[in-house]
Amino acid sequence: MLKNCKQCNKVFAHPTRHLCEDCYKEAQAQFERVREYLEENRGATVAEVAEETDTDVEVIYEYIKEGRLTVVPKDAELRCQICGTKIASGRVCAVCRAELSDDPRIPPSQQGDKDTRMRYLDAIRRKRR
Numbered sequence: 001m002l003k004n005c006k007q008c009n010k011v012f013a014h015p016t017r018h019l020c021e022d023c024y025k026e027a028q029a030q031f032e033r034v035r036e037y038l039e040e041n042r043g044a045t046v047a048e049v050a051e052e053t054d055t056d057v058e059v060i061y062e063y064i065k066e067g068r069l070t071v072v073p074k075d076a077e078l079r080c081q082i083c084g085t086k087i088a089s090g091r092v093c094a095v096c097r098a099e100l101s102d103d104p105r106i107p108p109s110q111q112g113d114k115d116t117r118m119r120y121l122d123a124i125r126r127k128r129r
Ligand SMILES: [Zn+2]
Pocket: 005, 006, 007, 008, 009, 010, 019, 020, 021, 022, 023, 024
């Protein structure tokens, strides 16, 4: 199926990607720049990372939200995906993580299963609202 690249609008064919080959490679390279900069400059702020790696602040926040960065900028606001508490790293706070891992409703054999876990997180979110 042919589609237009979200970045440069060039027509290309790929089953899943939204970017053409060139833009996809550029996006990968950009992520690598951000990741490397943060690993070498722990404690850098979002603004510094954006400036030094020539990356939009929004893009950096997207990486953070997607959980792709192991080191996040010092002033980036991370929130627990379940209860919304501010956290320093990862996707869920210590309290929710403990609740998840202690919960007997998830057999340990399934805890690594991403779909099962996401469905479970959705169920918790609904319950708390
Ligand atoms: Zn493109």
